[in-house]
Amino acid sequence: MEKKAALDALSALSQETRLDLFRLLVTAGPEGLPAGVIAERLGVLPSSLTFHLNHLVRAGLITQRRLSRQLIYAAEYGTMNGLLAYLTENCCGRDALCNPACNPSDAFTTGESDEAPARARQR
Amino acid sequence: MEKKAALDALSALSQETRLDLFRLLVTAGPEGLPAGVIAERLGVLPSSLTFHLNHLVRAGLITQRRLSRQLIYAAEYGTMNGLLAYLTENCCGRDALCNPACNPSDAFTTGESDEAPARARQR
């Protein structure tokens, strides 16, 4: 996962309603839940729910499929995996600083890797 | 880490300048960097930098200490650990769904194997 995708995922999860929503879908499993059930469980207006659902879909964190009359949303576990991997690799320092339960034996690319760090100062 | 702290951390990291900033401090190590060096490396105006630094401090992701004339900022690795733990526990489904690098027993294929499921070796 590259930086842009990580930023999209982080931004999508950095809002309480969406974090609750994603956690609900994660616990719901791969079958997912219809929008109506989600709205009822979270207590949000349908139009607000669509707003947040679209945000999560755009970030690739959930998927949408239609089942007859209802739209089913389900967590996309792979994207969450990718975000965790990105954060672990890029934002966790070297050595076993992060995820000590994991004890990753190798592969910490030292230094900044895939992004150009400098942005020209505009004015 | 409880939800409120996780939201603060996610919100702090969901902005490009702040993500770059945090990554820079992570690679800089526990000694940290003075604000001036950070501003120069990222190409950000001083007032904007303070805005983002404060945001990260409020989220507990970095710390501030004064060294004579300059203010040194350093990554707070523990908070990042806590965020990763929170996401792994609350947003990753059951058991071995997330952090496959930690759990090589990948007995779960719900069809979303299109995205990078394991840590993509970059470079």
Add this chain to the structure above:
DNA sequence: ACGATATTTCACGTAATCTCGAATTAGGCC
């Protein structure tokens, strides 16, 4: 076709976020 249900789209108001430049505080040195 008609009605009912499920969900989205649209328009609008408000609040939050981000950037910028000028002014200000803090500390060190002559």
Add this chain to the structure above:
DNA sequence: GGCCTAATTCGAGATTACGTGAAATATCGT
């Protein structure tokens, strides 16, 4: 004290995010 540098605070402007309610779209059942 006066001066310089480091960094922050302040105030204003532009942009974006969020919540709400009314209207529109899609699908199913009769």
